[in-house]
Amino acid sequence: MPRKKISEFRAKTILAKELGTAYSGVSIDLKANWQSTVDSLAAGGSYVVKVDQGVKGRFKKGLVKLGRTKAEVSGDIAELAAKGFEFMLVEPQMDHAADSERYLAFERQRAGTIISWSAAGGVNVEDAADGIRQAVFTTEVAGRAAEALGVSTDTLQLLAKTFNDNYWSFLEVNPLVVMDGKVGLLDAAVEVDTEAAFFVDGRWTPEDFRDYTASAPLPQAAAVEELASQSQASFRLAVLNPQGNIFLLLSGGGASVALADEVFNQGRGKELGNYGEYSGNPNAEETQIYTRQIISLMLESKAPRKVLVIAGGVANFTDVRATFKGVLAALDEAKAAMREQGIKVFVRRGGPFEVEGLAMMRSFLEREGLLGEVAGPEMMLAAIIPLAIKELEVTA
Amino acid sequence: MSTLNISALRALDPKIVALGSSKGIIQSILDFDFLAGRTAPSVVAIVATGRKSERYFFGENEVTIPVYSAVGRLPTSLSEQVNLFLNLSSGRRVLASSKQAIEALPALVGGVVFAEGLPEKHALELAETANAAGVWLAGGASVGIVVPGVVKLGPIGGVQAPQLVNSKLFTSGSVAVVSSSGGMVSEIIRLVATTGHALSFSLALGGERFPMSSPQEVFAAAEADPATTSIVYFGELGGRDEYELAEMISSGAVTKPVVAYIAGTVAELFETPPQFGHAKAMAASVDESARAKSDALRAAGAKSATTFAEFAQYVAELPGAVEAADLAPVIKAMSARKAGLIASSISHDMGDGEVQVLDQSLLDLADNNSFAKIVISMFLGKQVHSAELEAFVDYVLKLLVDHGPYVSGAVNTIVTARAGRDLVSSLAAGLLTIGPRFGGAVNQAALTWLEGVSTGVSPTALVEAYAADKRYILGIGHKKYRIDSPDPRVAKLLTFVDGLEQAKFTKFALGVEAETTRKKGNLILNVDGAMAAILLDLLAEKEGYSIEQLEALAATEFFNSLFILSRSVGFMAHYFDQVRLDEGLFRLSPAHVTHIRPASED
Numbered sequence: 001m002p003r004k005k006i007s008e009f010r011a012k013t014i015l016a017k018e019l020g021t022a023y024s025g026v027s028i029d030l031k032a033n034w035q036s037t038v039d040s041l042a043a044g045g046s047y048v049v050k051v052d053q054g055v056k057g058r059f060k061k062g063l064v065k066l067g068r069t070k071a072e073v074s075g076d077i078a079e080l081a082a083k084g085f086e087f088m089l090v091e092p093q094m095d096h097a098a099d100s101e102r103y104l105a106f107e108r109q110r111a112g113t114i115i116s117w118s119a120a121g122g123v124n125v126e127d128a129a130d131g132i133r134q135a136v137f138t139t140e141v142a143g144r145a146a147e148a149l150g151v152s153t154d155t156l157q158l159l160a161k162t163f164n165d166n167y168w169s170f171l172e173v174n175p176l177v178v179m180d181g182k183v184g185l186l187d188a189a190v191e192v193d194t195e196a197a198f199f200v201d202g203r204w205t206p207e208d209f210r211d212y213t214a215s216a217p218l219p220q221a222a223a224v225e226e227l228a229s230q231s232q233a234s235f236r237l238a239v240l241n242p243q244g245n246i247f248l249l250l251s252g253g254g255a256s257v258a259l260a261d262e263v264f265n266q267g268r269g270k271e272l273g274n275y276g277e278y279s280g281n282p283n284a285e286e287t288q289i290y291t292r293q294i295i296s297l298m299l300e301s302k303a304p305r306k307v308l309v310i311a312g313g314v315a316n317f318t319d320v321r322a323t324f325k326g327v328l329a330a331l332d333e334a335k336a337a338m339r340e341q342g343i344k345v346f347v348r349r350g351g352p353f354e355v356e357g358l359a360m361m362r363s364f365l366e367r368e369g370l371l372g373e374v375a376g377p378e379m380m381l382a383a384i385i386p387l388a389i390k391e392l393e394v395t396a
Numbered sequence: 397m398s399t400l401n402i403s404a405l406r407a408l409d410p411k412i413v414a415l416g417s418s419k420g421i422i423q424s425i426l427d428f429d430f431l432a433g434r435t436a437p438s439v440v441a442i443v444a445t446g447r448k449s450e451r452y453f454f455g456e457n458e459v460t461i462p463v464y465s466a467v468g469r470l471p472t473s474l475s476e477q478v479n480l481f482l483n484l485s486s487g488r489r490v491l492a493s494s495k496q497a498i499e500a501l502p503a504l505v506g507g508v509v510f511a512e513g514l515p516e517k518h519a520l521e522l523a524e525t526a527n528a529a530g531v532w533l534a535g536g537a538s539v540g541i542v543v544p545g546v547v548k549l550g551p552i553g554g555v556q557a558p559q560l561v562n563s564k565l566f567t568s569g570s571v572a573v574v575s576s577s578g579g580m581v582s583e584i585i586r587l588v589a590t591t592g593h594a595l596s597f598s599l600a601l602g603g604e605r606f607p608m609s610s611p612q613e614v615f616a617a618a619e620a621d622p623a624t625t626s627i628v629y630f631g632e633l634g635g636r637d638e639y640e641l642a643e644m645i646s647s648g649a650v651t652k653p654v655v656a657y658i659a660g661t662v663a664e665l666f667e668t669p670p671q672f673g674h675a676k677a678m679a680a681s682v683d684e685s686a687r688a689k690s691d692a693l694r695a696a697g698a699k700s701a702t703t704f705a706e707f708a709q710y711v712a713e714l715p716g717a718v719e720a721a722d723l724a725p726v727i728k729a730m731s732a733r734k735a736g737l738i739a740s741s742i743s744h745d746m747g748d749g750e751v752q753v754l755d756q757s758l759l760d761l762a763d764n765n766s767f768a769k770i771v772i773s774m775f776l777g778k779q780v781h782s783a784e785l786e787a788f789v790d791y792v793l794k795l796l797v798d799h800g801p802y803v804s805g806a807v808n809t810i811v812t813a814r815a816g817r818d819l820v821s822s823l824a825a826g827l828l829t830i831g832p833r834f835g836g837a838v839n840q841a842a843l844t845w846l847e848g849v850s851t852g853v854s855p856t857a858l859v860e861a862y863a864a865d866k867r868y869i870l871g872i873g874h875k876k877y878r879i880d881s882p883d884p885r886v887a888k889l890l891t892f893v894d895g896l897e898q899a900k901f902t903k904f905a906l907g908v909e910a911e912t913t914r915k916k917g918n919l920i921l922n923v924d925g926a927m928a929a930i931l932l933d934l935l936a937e938k939e940g941y942s943i944e945q946l947e948a949l950a951a952t953e954f955f956n957s958l959f960i961l962s963r964s965v966g967f968m969a970h971y972f973d974q975v976r977l978d979e980g981l982f983r984l985s986p987a988h989v990t991h992i993r994p995a996s997e998d
Contacts (some may be wrong), residue, residue, distance in 0.1 A: 002516065002605060091811060108516055110606050167517055196515035198488045229641055234512070238670030251601050256575020257672045258704050259660035261686075264662040265703045275662070275670055279579060280512070313583030314559070315553040316539045350586065352420075352556045376587050377562075382704035 005054035010208040025091035052089040054210040101175030121175040167196030220293040233282035244273030245303035251312030262382040287326025288346035315351025348384035350377035400532040402621035424555035428548040450924030487513030538602035539578035569594025572618040575630035592717035596624040633660030638689035642696035654698035657707035660686035763854030782938035798966030813974035826967035839955040841871025841928035855907030871925020901932040
């Protein structure tokens with residue numbers, strides 16, 4: 001996905017290098033030998049320990065520990081680890097007066113790089129949102145913002161250049177501490193444009209991405225992520241309700257949302273087992289792997305009656321026959337289990353080789369007793385959803 | 397502001413260059429062209445690596461589309477007429493390749509970027525470059541733009557001929573379809589067609605965060621297009637474009653009726669929803685939600701549907717129903733297409749028994765051309781016009797006919813003939829000796845002169861470089877002739893460049909000779925070297941060949957061809973001669989062979 005958060009550690013490392021300042025924070029990765037990292041900290045220092053996993057509002061959630069001694073750091077890490085986090089950041093504490101906290105952010109928008117600034121930053125900045133000024137970043141604006149923040153124009157120009165050169169999409173420094181004309185970046189959040197990884201010469205890499213998810217992804221979602229990373233085509237799977245009764249095998253970024261909307265509009269949103277889509281003309285083998293994950297999720301659901309909806313719009317160039325070949329291969333593996341659970345399959349699709357693809361699908365589903373409905377573009381896109389829901393009602 | 401102008405596009409004779417190749421997509425454009433009644437494909441060039449041309453069907457016949465390694469390498473005749481590009485290269489290559497196209501193509505009016513994964517910064521930079529050049533761009537991740545019966549730039553509307561017909565892409569209508577989602581573009585185009593309407597045009601914005609044509613710009617283009625009477629829009633959660641669209645409707649900047657569906661109400665189910673659909677489909681705040689944006693459009697006066705069924709209903713109710721043309725017979729004819737096993741541009745059978753060579757009747761060719769002219773035209777694959785080239789080839793074909801029974805090829809022919817083999821075997825035995833040491837030096841000499849002239853190196857420097865590498869310069873040196881007793885054939889050959897303005901290859905070769913003969917008297921320009929240089933000069937000056945084209949000829953060993961043809965005469969003459977003399981099997985005696993002990997193991 002295009003925009004992703006990177007670790008605060010990586011963001012600050014890049015910023016320090018570009019600003020020509022020293023950065024002495026250390027990154028803790030629970031999977032690595034973090035104890036030796038902690039042991040290397042200078043004794044007698046005062047430290048900040050915080051979760052470095054792209055979590056918003058860390059301070060208010062108690063995920064930031066202030067004024068810790070070296071001896072306390074390991075215990076803090078263990079405590080945060082117990083809450084399910086695996087990446088943390090340990091930095092020397094920077095003592096400062098509360099009124100030295102500023103707010104600064106850059107965001108890439110169509111109009112240009114938008115700079116947001118406020119002389120009153122800190123954890124409660126959202127309560128004082130009125131104080132935040134916003135403008136397209138220009139030399140003139142840089143001068144105005146620099147004056148309000150009490151920093152040099154050069155510093156802002158350098159930050160903007162860092163933002164741009166590193167293909168960042170979003171940078172928020174809050175608070176930005178300004179004391180005696182010197183700046184300190186207490187907290188920094190950065191979103192990068194993941195499509196630009198090729199152009200940044202390794203300054204940040206996919207290893208630095210920090211996606212916070214409260215729990216580990218289900219194996220099916222992980223398998224799809226793996227598949228997507230290795231394919232030219234696009235694959236996505238989000239598990240919504242593991243005990244749901246409507247499972248979706250959808251194609252097309254837009255059509256998949258319109259179809260999921262229809263489930264929601266019919267008042268069945270909470271029963272959606274998953275959302276996902278494939279597109280970009282995947283081959284039969286890839287489609288088979290993808291379908292297998294959705295079927296596996298569906299079979300694990302304890303809902304008494306379940307339906308599988310295989311649907312998409314009229315494809316431009318995705319070969320319906322080839323992709324359905326993969327779908328059918330996965331259905332074939334699971335047909336007995338699906339029959340046992342009384343699952344019916346509802347299909348609506350169009351595109352290149354739709355006649356052949358749909359005929360193949362119909363004959364398989366009929367033969368295996370799994371047929372709910374098979375329709376082509378003559379059926380309005382979203383009309384397949386009420387048909388599938390009706391199947392749930394008939395037997396409920 | 398975008399320069400997208402639909403009525404200008406409708407009046408355009410599209411000439412498309414594909415940056416990158418995708419068989420299915422390009423074929424679908426040619427199918428569209430054919431079904432639209434065009435007499436030639438709109439795709440006139442492909443920029444890709446590898447082959448020199450790609451084969452496609454135009455109707456049921458095959459055509460080739462030339463392939464170039466860079467857009468800057470298109471011949472001027474093509475680059476001056478290309479007015480659209482379709483960028484099929486990968487996301488990371490899009491910025492560079494599109495910028496090159498904008499720079500190299502003076503008649504360019506617009507382009508589509510198909511690739512996903514164009515970095516945000518590149519999209520913004522490219523949009524700016526295009527704007528400054530007065531060119532509109534759509535994408536990234538756009539499936540293209542289509543104007544019924546006129547142009548299809550991308551896979552939009554489908555890649556199979558029946559799909560195109562079912563979507564009524566050959567009937568001009570009045571409905572403009574604008575969508576961020578590529579898949580939904582086709583879906584909605586089909587919906588428009590099946591409800592009895594037809595498109596005025598359709599454009600896929602692409603689902604990336606910063607589409608280079610924004611929905612606002614496309615709405616403005618639809619408003620300005622006289623053929624469009626209504627706009628159908630598919631949008632998604634995320635971003636704030638719809639508020640600007642609503643403002644355009646409220647302020648009267650858009651007066652034509654708008655039907656809209658904003659997908660993504662399902663996201664309301666989640667506190668932190670998963671990423672739905674495309675890159676930009678993530679609502680950062682409540683006002684970026686599908687519902688809020690849909691409501692804003694409705695408040696502004698658009699028919700903004702709350703469900704897809706309602707959206708389909710609104711589309712069905714649009715005015716302007718039209719009948720589609722019946723293209724079933726054309727489709728049927730197209731389905732008979734069969735790819736040829738061989739492609740040939742040299743000759744073909746007209747079907748009535750007449751054979752054409754280089755697109756002229758064989759009899760006309762024989763009546764109106766010398767043998768030399770036919771030979772060189774066929775070898776080059778096109779009719780030559782230069783009398784000087786014809787005269788040179790004629791002379792060379794005569795000059796190379798034989799050079800005594802002592803040379804390898806003649807010896808082999810003679811030995812084979814005396815072994816009692818037939819004409820073709822004896823000729824083949826002679827021909828098989830032709831290579832780098834015998835007769836095949838002309839092509840290598842041509843490569844050397846090409847290297848010298850194209851790099852601008854001085855003859856002296858070239859000689860030194862070859863000497864340093866301990867390499868021979870083929871085309872220089874003779875066993876018998878020396879600077880003080882020159883080869884009379886070379887002197888005669890050199891008269892053929894007398895009338896040339898530059899003769900840069902021959903001058904370079906003579907420069908090399910001046911250098912090498914200072915070292916050794918027999919390192920003169922020989923017949924091979926002279927022929928290569930003169931042929932290069934005549935092709936460059938009289939037939940307009942570029943350095944690249946000459947290099948391509950040398951890569952096929954073209955410069956050896958006249959020797960092979962001419963010397964075949966000599967080989968066959970030696971065969972007939974040996975049969976007449978009937979000397980019996982040739983055999984060496986031990987006296988002819990020096991015995992050398994094999995190297996011993998220790």
